[in-house]
Amino acid sequence: VAEGLSVAISAALAVGERQLHITLPPNMRFGIFGDPGKVTIGSPDSPPTVAELQRAEFELAYLVAETFRGECTLVLESQAAVKAAEREFARKGLPTRPRLVSSLSKAYKGGGGGFGGAAGGAAGAGAARGEG
DSSP: OHHHHHHHHHHHHHTTOOOOBOOOSTTOBOSSSSSTTOOBOOOTTSOOOHHHHHHHHHHHHHHHHHHTTTOSEEEOSOHHHHHHHHHHHHHHTOSSOOEEESSHHHHTTTSOOOTTOOTTSSOOOBOOOOOO
């Protein structure tokens, strides 16, 4: 899945896309935070908890950030999610961390934009919310 994500992002860039909205099944986890290397999709018998959805969103955001080597802006669901993701990302130690914002309008503050812009530039990629 992670390799397919990277290929899809590359294909979108090749055709000039400047923003991406990426969604995966709710609660899909890659084992980046928590259980290392354990890929899960969640239980079909019960809905995921808020914490599980948030962790899944952080993992997707982290994968996108790795694809861009941290040189992107990621839109998360709320300011609280931004602060929590910043803590999680700091623990993982990306050499360059992405800019995390809680809305697309905040991503565009400062003008400019596009993929590959330095942290602080405008929107580069939008991380998914657990929508099903």
